[in-house]
Amino acid sequence: MDIRQLKTFIAIAEQGTFAKAADAVGLTPSAVSQQVQALESEVRAELFNRTTRPITLNSHGLQMLEAARGLVRSADDVVDAISGRAIGGTLTIGSVRSSALSLLPRAIVALKADYPELKIKLHVANTDELVNDVASGRLDSAMVVEYMGIPRTLTWRPFLNEPLYVIAPPGTPKMPAADMLSRLPYVRFVSRYRLAHIIEMELARSGIITNVIAEIDTIAAVVGCVVHGLGVSVAPWNAVKEAPGEVVSVPFGNPQIHRHVGLLQRQTSPRTTVIDRLHHHLASFSGEFGIPG
Template sequence: MDIRQLKTFIAIAEHGTFAKAADAVGLTPSAVSQQIQALEAEVRIELFDRSTRPVTLNSQGLQMLEAAQVLVRSADDIVDAISGRAISGTFTIGSVRSSALSLLPKAIIELKNDFPDLKIKLHVANSDELLNDVVTGRLDSAMVAEYSGVPSTLRWSPFINEPLFVIAPKGTKPRSATELLSELPYVKFISRFRLANIIETEVARSGIITNVIAEIDTIMAVVACVAHGLGASIAPWSALKEAPGEVVAVPFGDPQIHRQIGLIERRTSPRAAVIDRLHQHLVSFSGEYGMAR
C-alpha cells in the first residue's frame, strides 16, 4: 500500500467514477483500475460494490475511506513540515458549541491569509468527540473549554481567560449583580458543558435565590432572551462582544469569575506551525483577555 494508491482511492470516492478520478490524479483509467486492484489485494477485501453503475463504496470501502483520508493528510503534513515548502493540504479544526465560537471564523480568515494554499475545514461537536478525533488524527486541532479529561498525548493551550457578567435588559435600573439575579426573572443556561456548572456553583455559593423563567441550552439564545426583556442571566465576555449595547452588564462573582478556552493538539502534531499561528490570531481577537502561549 502506498500514498498514491490511497490518493487514487479517495479521488474515486470524491468524483464518483474511475474515469473522473483518473483525470483528477493524472492517470489513465486502466492505471487507476490497476492501483485499486493492488490495494484490494493488499487489504484482502473488495472496497467497491461493482454491481452498481457507477460503482459505489461498500461498507468496508467507507471504513477504508476514513482511514485513507487521515493517512494521506498526515503524510502531506509531514512532507510540508520537513521540506519547508508552502503549507498546503487540508487543516481540520473542531470546536465546541461555545460563545467563543464567534472568534473562530475571524481567526480562520486570518489563517487563510497566512497560508493561501491551505484548505481549512471546521467541525462542531461535543468535547468528548473532539478529543477523540484529535487523538486519532481526524482533526488537527480543536477549541475546547478548560477540561479535566484531556489525555496525556494531547496539549491544551488556553488563548482566552474571559470574565463572566450578570446581564439584564437595556435600560434596567442600576443594581448589583445579586440584586439583578434575585429581583428579575432568571434565564438559566442549562448544559452539560463546564460553563453551566461554573455559573450554578457560584450562584449557589453566593446564596442567590433565583426565579427561573426559562431554561435554554445555548448562551447566544440566553443573551437574545435577555436583550428582548425576558429577564436577567449570566454570560461570558465573548457572548456579549457580539451584542454590544443590547444589554447592561455587571461583573459576576466576587472576585469576578473567569473561564478559559484553548486549543488542543497532538504533542507531536506535524501541523504545529499552523496551530501556533491560529492560537496567535485567537489571542489577538480576545483583546485584553487573550493569553499568549
Template sequence: MDTRQLRTLVAIAEHGTFARAADAVYLTPSAVSQQMHALETELSVALFNRETRPPTLNTHGLQLLETAHSILHMVEDTKSALLGQRKTGTLSIGSVRTSTIGLLPRAIVALRNNYPGLRINLRVGLSSSLIADVQAGRLDMAIVAEQLGIPQNLVWRPFIREPLVVIAPPGTPDMSARDMLETLPVVRFRSNVPLAHLIDMELARMGIVTNETAEIDTISAIVECVAAGLGATIVPNIAVREYSEKFLIRPFGEPQVFRQVGIVQRVSSAKMDLLEEIHDQLAVLANDFGVPRTSVEHLPT
C-alpha cells in the same frame, strides 16, 4: 497499499459513487474499481457493501477510511516540512459553538492574508468529535473549552481566560448579581458543554434558585433574548463586550468565575508554526483576557 488507493477511497466516501470519485481523482470509473479490488485483495477483506447501489463502505471500509485520513494528513505534513513549505497546503480547523468563535474568522483572515497559498477549512462540531478528529489527523487543530479527557498525545493551549457575568435587560434597576438571578426571570444556557456545567455548579454552590423562563443552547440567541427584555442570564464577558452600555452587567460567582477556551493539537506537527501563529492572533483579539502562548498545557485526564 499506496496513497493513490487511499486518496481514491477518501474520494468515494466524500462523493458517494465510484463515478463521481473517478472525476475527483482524475481516473476512469473502471480504474477506481480496479484500485478498490486490489486494495481488498491485499487486505483480504471486503471494504464495500456491494448489495447496495451505489456500493457503500462497510465496517472494514470505514475503519480503513479513518486510517486513510490520518496517513494522507501525515504525508502532506511531511512533504511540506521537507520542502520548507509549511505555509502552503491546507490547514483544517474545528471549533465548538462558543461565544469566542467570533474571534476565529478574524484570525483566519489574518492568516490567509499573510499566506495566500494556504487553504483553510473550518468545521463546527461537538468537542468530543473534534478532539477525536484531531487525534486521528482529520483536523490540524480544534478550539474547545477547558475540560477533562484530552488524550495524552494531544496538547491544549488556552488563548482566552474570561470572566462570566450576569446580564439583565436595558432599563433594569441597579441591583446585585444575586438579586438579578433570584428576582428576575432567567434565560438558562441549556447545553451539554463545560460552560453550562460550570454555571450550574456555581449556582448550586451559591444556593441560588432561579425562575427559568426559557432554555436556549446558543449564547448569541440568549443575548438577543435578554436584549428584548425576556429576562436575565449568565454569559461569558466576550458575548457582551460590544454591548457594555446596553445591559446591566454584574460579575458572576463568589469569587467571580472564569472560563478558558483553547486550541487542541497534536504534540508534533509540520504545521506547528501556523498553529502557534493562529493561537497568537486569537490571544491578541481577546484583548485583556488573552492568554499569551508560553508553555504547552496538558489538561487533567
C-alpha cells in the same frame, strides 16, 4: 501501500468511477485498477461493492477512506515542512457551540492571509465528539472549553481567560450581582455543557435563589431575551461584547468567575506550525483576556 495508491483510492471514492478517478489523478483506467488490486491485496479485503453502479465503498472501504485521507494529509504536511514549500492542503478545525466561536472567523481570515494556499474546513460539534475526532486524526485541532477528560495523546492550550458577567435589560439600575439575580426574573441557561455547570455551581456556592422565568439552551438566545427585557442572566464576555450598550453588566462571582477556552491537538501533529499561528490569532483577538502561546 504507498501514497499514490491512497490518493487514487480517495479519487475513486470522490469521483464515483474508475474512469473519472483516472482523469483526476492523471492515470489510465487500467493503472487505476492495478493500484486498487494492489491495495486490496495488501489489506486482504475488498474495499468496494462492485455489484452496484456506480460502485460504492463497503464497510472496509469506508474505514480505509478515513485512514487514507489522514495519511495523505500527514504526508503532504511533512513534505511541506521539509521542502520549505508554501503550506497548503486542508486544515480541519472543530469547535464547540460556544460564544467564543465568534472569534474563529476573524482568526481564520488572518490565518488565510498567513498561508494563502491553505484550505480550512470548520466543523461544529459537542466536546466529546471533537476530542475523539482530534485523537483519531479526523480533525487537526478543535476549540474546546477546559476539559478534564483529555487523553494523554492530546494537548490543550488555552488562548482565552474569559470572564462571566451578570447581564440585565437596558435601563436596569446598577446594583450588586447578587441583588440582580435574586430580585429580578432570571433567564436560566440550561445545557449539558460546562458553562451551565459553572454558573449553577457559583449560584449554589453564593446561596443565591433565582426566580426562573425562562430556560434557554443557547447563550445567544439567552442574551436576546435579556436585551428584550425578559429578565437577567449570566453570560461570558464574548456574548456580552456582541451586544455593546444593549445590556447592563456587572461581574459574576466574588472573585469574578472565569472560564478557559483553548485549542486541542495531537501531541505529534504535523500541523503544529499552523495550529500555533491559529492560537496566536485567537489570543490576539481575545484582547486583554488573551493567553499568548
